[in-house]
Amino acid sequence: MNKRLRELRKTLRMTQAEFAAKLEMAQNSYSKIETGENSLTEKNIFLICLIFGVDESWLRTGKGEMFDQVSKPKDGDEKKLLEMFRSLSPEIREFVLKKLRECVRIDGEWAARNG
Numbered sequence: 001m002n003k004r005l006r007e008l009r010k011t012l013r014m015t016q017a018e019f020a021a022k023l024e025m026a027q028n029s030y031s032k033i034e035t036g037e038n039s040l041t042e043k044n045i046f047l048i049c050l051i052f053g054v055d056e057s058w059l060r061t062g063k064g065e066m067f068d069q070v071s072k073p074k075d076g077d078e079k080k081l082l083e084m085f086r087s088l089s090p091e092i093r094e095f096v097l098k099k100l101r102e103c104v105r106i107d108g109e110w111a112a113r114n115g
Contacts, residue, residue: 001040001060002034002035002036005040005059006034007066008052008054008059008066011066012052016030016031016034022051022052023044023047023048023051024095025044045060047099050096050099050100050103051102053067053068054067054068055067055068055069
């Protein structure tokens with residue numbers, strides 16, 4: 001998984017420090033993950049997929065596309081999302097909301113430039 005993580009970071013044209021900052025992680029901690037010295041936690045896998053739009057299956061196995069293919073939400077997806085969000089601790093909820101706001105801002109900026 002560490003090789004795919006490096007590939008993702010290079011595809012995004014980010015330094016280790018920039019990528020780690022998006023995950024609110026120290027650069028040296030991230031570097032150890034990328035070199036295989038440390039493993040990715042489930043939390044970090046979730047955050048990488050959420051923040052960068054990465055396909056979880058690709059990150060874990062290398063199969064499929066690197067990035068999630070945007071598709072029409074299935075019936076009940078919003079309800080499931082809300083249930084999952086409510087199950088998070090208050091600290092993680094705040095973190096997810098912060099990252100979601102950042103994603104919305106970035107998406108808006110991209111749309112304005114490429115409209």
